Amino acid sequence: MRATALEMHLTHSAVSQQIGVLEEQLGFALFERRGRRIVLNEAGHALLGSVESALAQLDAGVLMAAATAVGSSQRLRLTVMPSFLQRWLLPRMQRWRERHPDIALELHSSQQLMDLQRDGFHAALRQGSGGWPGLSDERLLDSPLVVVASPGTARRLQGGSIAALAHEPLLGDADLWDRWFSEGGLKLRSNPVASFNDAGLMLQAAEQGLGIALGREFMVADALRDGLLVQLSEQRLAPDAAYASYFLVYPPALRDWKPLRALREWLHEEVCMLQKSMPAATPVLTPVEPPKPASTT
Structure with missing residues (x-):
């Protein structure tokens, strides 16, 4: 009531x-x-x-x-996670304006799961596994986690083993780091020096040399290209299933609305461009050597 x-x-x-x-x-x-x-x-x-x-x-x-009802002045209200907005969407907004100068995007940054109809949004960019009740969703991309650090940190660690990271200041979630080390052949419990509720802030801290981060590959792609971050290892970590993918979500009734259709097409094109231009990793660290089998003689 x-x-x-x-x-x-x-x-x-x-x-x-x-x-x-x-x-x-x-x-x-x-x-x-x-x-x-x-x-x-x-x-x-x-x-x-x-x-x-x-x-x-x-x-x-x-x-x-x-x-x-807005006539010729079309405005599309989009709610999006802060990290996605900061690390991926904003750097591409100039291309959106060049393509669609007549469609204004009103961007709302929030960690909260917004009710699109109640809160007056036309669409959302969400992270998850899909299937939000009453909404249509389109998967935009899946992205593994990679280890990145500032160029200065990378130069200092050049040529070492990934085991050296156990003694470095780590940023982010301890469980993810433990999984990453485990898949690399190291059984240890990590103790990150800082955790964040926003991946964009964590990557900014890594760029400033405050520690080493596990970040989404697509979120660090621009920073790798621009030399702000360096990927330390080719080893990748799959994210938790509940946060595996990024989706564009919208009410089914708006599927063919011109501004939303334009946004859908543009986002898929940008994702395709990203996947084609993703920089190849040049490993700084070497994998852990597997144990040699015991001699039978």
Whole structure:
């Protein structure tokens, strides 16, 4: 009741009265009162199942009408994770403006999972495994994690083994580092000097020589090209399945809306360009030598 009242900008009692009016009009109860709580009864569940799709169609129609009502001055509202915005999208925005000077992008940076319709967004760039209820999603890219450091740190470590990283200041998540070391043949527990809730900040710290980071390959590609970071090893680490991919997410009703269609096509083109231009790694560190088999003589 409280959540409904907040969403509809009504008082709690006004919502209760409207439910009472609806039940009176129908001639039967939709809810069961259990102390201070109410829950749908069987009739309420049946009615909800029947009208839910119709209400969703109405919402989609309103969303589409609002999106197309701006006429010639088209504006697309996009919510995106800060790290994706900082490390990948912003450096490519000039090409978007050259391609679509008539479509303005209103960018909202947030770590939170926004409700597109409630919060007034046309689309979102999200990280996950897909399948958000009520939304269409298109996978943009999958990207492994690679080890990067500043050029000064790379010069100091040149020619050493990846085992040397165990004694270096590490940035990021300890579990990811433990997995990376394990896949490289080292069984140890890492103790990073700093962790971050935003990958962009972590990579910025690595660029400033504050430590060594495990970063998404696509997020470090520009910094590798520009000489701000150096990839220390060819070894890559697959991210957790729940965060494996990056998606463009949008309401199905907006699929063919011109500004969104333009954004979809442009993003896929940019991802394709990135994959073709990804710089090849020139390893700074050597892999750990596997143990030699015991002699049988």
